[in-house]
Amino acid sequence: MIRAEAIEFTYPNGFRALQGLDFHIKAGEFVALIGENGAGKTTLLKLLGGLLKPTAGRLLVGGLDTARVRAVELARRVGFLFQNPDHQLFLPTVREELAFGPKNLGLKGQALEERVAEAAAAVGLTPYLEVNPRQLSKGQRQRVALASILAMEPEVLVLDEPTTGQDYREALEIMTIVQKLHRQGHTVLCVTHDMEMVARFADRALVLGAGELLLDGPLATVFAREDILAATGLLPPQAVQLARPYWEAGLLPGVLTVEELYEAIITALRGEKDARQVLPA
Amino acid sequence: MPARSFLHELNPLTKIAWSLAVITVAFVFQQPLPLLGLWASVLAVALAGKVLKEILPAIRGLLIFAAIFILFQIFLIQEGNTVFTLLPGSGFGRVTDVGLTACTMLALRMLAMTSTIPVLLATTPPKDMIVAFVEKLRVPYVYALMLVTSLRFIPTLQEELGLIIQAQRARACDLESRNIFRRLRAIVPLALPLLLMSVQRARTMAISMETRGFGAGPRTSLRTSTFQTLDLGVIAGCLFLTAALVIIALR
Structure with a gap:
């Protein structure tokens, strides 16, 4: 690719x-x-x-x-999401903001509406379609920016x-x-x-x-x-750092996340997968 | 300011006095040669202050401007003897000796007058300029700050605009369309984010200034603006030279 x-x-x-x-x-x-x-x-x-x-x-x-x-x-x-969503948001509603990209690609009418609806649904912004993007939180604005890219498929x-x-x-x-x-x-x-x-x-x-x-x-x-x-x-992530000496000593398998580390420790301690149920959470 | 020289040591107002002296002299002379000399003197001052290299891009810009200026004016002056015509025999694009002299004179006058500004800016920290204006000329601090801040933000805004252009191009916004109406319409997705971000930036700046006690009372500066012997000498020299040159020119 x-x-x-x-x-x-x-x-x-x-x-x-x-x-x-x-x-x-x-x-x-x-x-x-x-x-x-x-x-x-x-x-x-x-x-x-x-x-x-x-x-x-x-x-x-x-x-x-x-x-x-x-x-x-x-x-x-290539859909490019910039660090700061404020560099691209300029239209009065989320709906128009999402339609801007596909419109530039020549989409109209029903097809355009569908793209906007799909993109909004993908990022969970459907209830906010008529809201001004500037009134949303930073995280929501980032999602508007992401959806505006997704709408171009x-x-x-x-x-x-x-x-x-x-x-x-x-x-x-x-x-x-x-x-x-x-x-x-x-x-x-x-x-x-x-x-x-x-x-x-x-x-x-x-x-x-x-x-x-x-x-x-x-x-x-x-x-x-x-x-x-x-x-x-x-x-490296803390879970990786923490598990590393044990992994090198052959006590634990390689892990990446806290969840994987937890799983590995439980398995190592009890030698069985269902040990989680008997150990306190 | 990395390059320290006598120009950097001078009070900003002394440099402004020099700039005004150059402007005065530029207006009293009517021939190209003395004006060329005047311009050369400005560049010589820049060289002595070790900023000639730094201001060359600005000088180049001014030269282009002067060239355009000549190009627009030269065909409009019809008095005097013909030096050459663009289309021989048709009388179109006639350039006369009078026109040539007048245009060269005007272009050199403009160059001499405007070349002092980059020299001034290259040798003066904006902060010193504010202090000099506020303490010696009694300009209210807020106005001096507004002026300097707006100059300071030009590069920041340019950088921001660059990012906005890229962000909108990534959304297939056609900014290079041949169609003039489309091109004009393409300004909106650029101008609006820039405007909104500037307003936001101004607000943030106002708050951050207030949290640091801006406008809380009478303001003092760490370094005060002073006139030294060198400043007085330069100002006296400028005055004397200007007076002498005005007398010579008008006699």
Whole structure:
């Protein structure tokens, strides 16, 4: 679905944000893009959305060369959710806001109405269709922005820190929606600083540091390389850190989330899966 | 301000006095050559203050502006002898010697006058400018702050606009349409978020200033604005030179 061939990007001011990345993301993957601030995560996302063009190398999305296709064309395939929803919300009601993208793609009448209704339902905003987006909470506005992208029915969802500035419940809600979309077949690429969210939702992680791809692989492999993660200012999730010595000693299997750790401990203690019932919660 | 020089040491008002002196001299001379000299003197001051390289982009912009200015004016002056015509024999696009001199004079005058502004801005921290205005010229602090803050926010707004453009392009908003009406309509999805965010930013800023005691009472500055011997010397020099040049020009 997404293929990067030695892509580089240098900003007009001379800053080399990306220095030769190679990777391949298959259709239907859920990939987390992690790394410290300034590592090039947002730049990479913008290249995917065709908002910036690589200064060297090739970036293909669904067979389209992002350097050749106009951003408007690419918008059909790649849905880009920005960090701050306020950069895009400008219409008086949620309904009109959701209709803006598909309208730009040429949809009208019944088809347009259906798209809007579907997108609103997908993020749980159906009761808010006639409300002014500016009156909603930050988390709700982020969901409006996400729905406005969904209404364009892109195959790839590119999310730039979709959970910033939201409380745990709101963040979990939006990530659950993203997970649901992923299960429906969307390819997801998500930038986040929240390792717990990565562990809980992604299948694979790309680790960026100073414009280079430091790690690329399944979460368990990536989180095992604490040395490389530390180089770009990252720590594995607490559950992984906690379980690591026991895993190395062969006492516990590899775990990613608190739930998995709990399951593993119970099993290890009682040697049977149903032990949870006899132990106090 | 990384590059320290005598220009950086001067009181902002001294630099404004110099700027006014240059403007006065630029108006009394009517020939291109002295005006060229005047412009050269402004650039020489920038060089001495080690900011010439820094202000070159601004100077380049002013040069483009001057060129456009000449282009618009030069064909309108019909007096004097023909130097050349754009379409020979037709009389269309006639350029005369009088027109050429007048346009060069006007362009150089504009250049000399406006080139002092980037020099002033490059050598003066905005904060010093506020203090000088408030303490020496008795400008109310709020007005001085408004002026400097609005200048300060231009790059921030540009950055914000860049993000908004990208966000709307990602929603298939066609900003490069050939159709002029469509293009005008495409301003709305850009202008509205920018406006709304600016209002919000202004509110946040007002609150954050109030929480830090803005407007709580008489205001004092950490560094006060002072005139040193150098300032007095420069102002006296500017006055003397301006007077001398005015007398020479008008005689």
